[in-house]
Amino acid sequence: DTWRYAFEEAIDEVQGVFAQKFKEEVEKNSDHTVQLFPYGTLGESADTMEQAQAGILQFVDQSPGFTGSLIPEAQVFFVPYLLPQDTDALARFFRNSEAINEMFPELYAEQGLELLTMFPEGEVVMTTKEPVTGPDDLDEVKFRVMTNPLLVESYKAFGATPTPLPWGEVYGGLQTNIIQGQENPMFFVESTKMYEVTDHITFTGHNNFTTAVMANKDFYDGLSEEDQQMIQDAIDVAFDHIIEYQEGLTEEALDAILEAKPEMNVTRLTEEQRQPFMDAAESVEQQFLDMTGDSGAEILEQMKEDLAEATSD
Template sequence: MIKKALYTPLIASAFIAHVASAEQWKYAFEESLTEVQGVYATKFKEHIEANSDYTIQLFPYGTLGESADIMEQAQAGILQFVNQSPGFTGALIPEAQVFFIPYILPADQDHLARFFKESKAVNEDFKTLYADQGLELLKMYPEGEVAMTTKEAINTCSDLDGVKFRVMTNPLLVETYKSFGATPTPLPWGEVYGGLQTNIIQGQENPTFYLYSTKIYEVTDHITYTGHSNFTTAIMANQDFYSELSEADQQLVQDAAAAAFDYIVEYQKALETTELEKIKAAKPDMNITVLSDEQRQCFKDAAAEVEAKFVEMTGDSGNAILTQLKADLEATK
C-alpha cells in the first residue's frame, strides 16, 4: 500500500534532527494522516500528549521514504515508533507472512478484534520474533477486508489466468496469487496507478478505503470481494528506546497503543461501506461483485497450497506460529 517517494538517509536524518527535541518522540507510518494508520497514529499521539509531557511528531507516508526506509530508521533508533504491515515486514520476519495465508483470518469483525487483542501468537510469540530484529511489537490491528481491483471481471480463479497482478514484495503473497492462477508482479506502490493505466499490470488488491483514497478505481473497472484476506498492520517501537524508558513510561506507551487499538477496530468497520459508496458516486459504472461461497471455493482450495508453502518457507518456527494462531482463532470465536 506504499506510494513512491524520494528519500536519502542523510536528508531524512538532518530533517528529523531539526524538528526533534529531547521531549519529542518520532512516529512514521505507511499511509496518509487521514487513512487508517494515520488515524491510529493520531489517537496514539493524543493519548501520549494528554497523559505526559512528551510530544509525538508524526511522519505520514512520503515524508521519510518508502516502507523499507522507515523500518531501517526505526531499527537504527532514528525513529521511536514505526507502523508497518507484515506484508513488508515479511522479508525481515518471515513468520509474519502467516497473515497472508488465504482465509486464515475470520470475516467476522468482532471475532477478528478479539483475536488480535487476545491472541498468544500475536501478543507473545510475535513479540519475541520482532525483538530479535531490534523492535518492540506494541500492537497488531486490522485495516479492512482486502478486495481485488481488475480490468476484467473475476468470478472464479480461472478468470485470473494470465492476469498480471500487482503484489507487495512478499514471497508468500507471490505464492498466493500463483495458486489463484494469476501472474504475480511485485511492484512498489508508486508504480501501480501508472502500471494499471498503461496495462503493464491488470489488477491489484487493497482494502476498500485505500481503493478510494488512492483513486485506483479510476484505472480499473471491477472490484471483487473474495473474502480471502483482511489487511493486517502493526505498530512497533525501537527496542533500545523502549527498554530504556521508565516502567511508568512503558505503561504510558502500552496504554496509548491499546487506546488507539480500541478506537481503530471500531473505526475501520464502517469504512468498507462508506468508502465504497464514495467510489460508486465517483464512478457509477464501477462493477462491484461479492463472490458466493461456490465462487470462492477455488480460492479456498488454493489456501492449502499456500499454507504448505508458508511452512516450507519458515520451517519449525513458522509451523509453531501457525499452530498457535489457529488455536487462538478457535479460542476467540
C-alpha cells in the same frame, strides 16, 4: 522528548487515524511530543523500517506485507482464508491472541523491534481491469502484491502473475497497464482512487489486511517503566479507537466509489466461486510451513487455536 513515528498511509487513512490517537494520548499523559510522518514523507515502507531499526525513528507502522523478508513468520497473515471477515471476531482475536501478543513480539525483538500491537484494516478486495469470477480469469493478469514472498506464492496459486511492488508504483502501474490488478481494503481503494484505474471490484473473502505498530527496541528498553506503561496505555486506547473508527467504513467507502464512478462493477463471489481459491489456500499454507520450519508451524498452530477461540464466542 520528541519521538518520531512514521506510517504507510496518509494522515486521514486508518494507520494515520491510529497514529493521531496515539500521539494525542502520549501528549495528554506525558511531557513527550510525537511527530507524525505520513506515507511519502520519508520514503516507502522498506525505508521507514530501516530508519526505525537504525533508531532514526522511534515508532513505525509497517504491515506484515512488507515485513515478510525480515521476519518470515509474519507471512502467516497471507495464508488465504485464515482470518475471519467478522470484525468483532477479528478484534477479539487481535486483543487476545497468544500468537500476536506473546509469540510475535519475540520474533520482532530479534530484529531490534518492540512489537506494540497488530490491528485489522478491513477485508481485502481485488480491483482489476477485467472481471474475476475464478482463477481462470487471473491467467496472464499481472497482479500487484506487497513485497512478500508468500503473497507472491498465493497469487501464483490463484492463477495470476504476481508482481511485487512498493505502494508508490501501483497507481501509475495500473494506469500504464504494466499491472492489471491489485488488492487492498475498500477504504484504501477509495482514498487512493484505485477505482480510477481499474473497473472491477471483487470480494473473494481470502484475507483481511493486518498491520503492525512497533518501536525501536533500544529506545523502548531505555525508557522508564512509567513511560513504557504510558506507551502501552496509549496503544490500547488507539486500538479501541481504530476498531470503532472502522465500523461501517467498508460500506461508506464503497458508496463513495460508486458515487464517483457509477459504472464500477462490484462482485461478491458465491461460495461455489470461492471454492477454487480456497482449494489453492492449502498449497499456500504448505509453502508457508516450508519457508518457516518449526517456528512458523508453531505460530500457525497457535493462531488457529486463537482464531477458534475468537470466533466461537
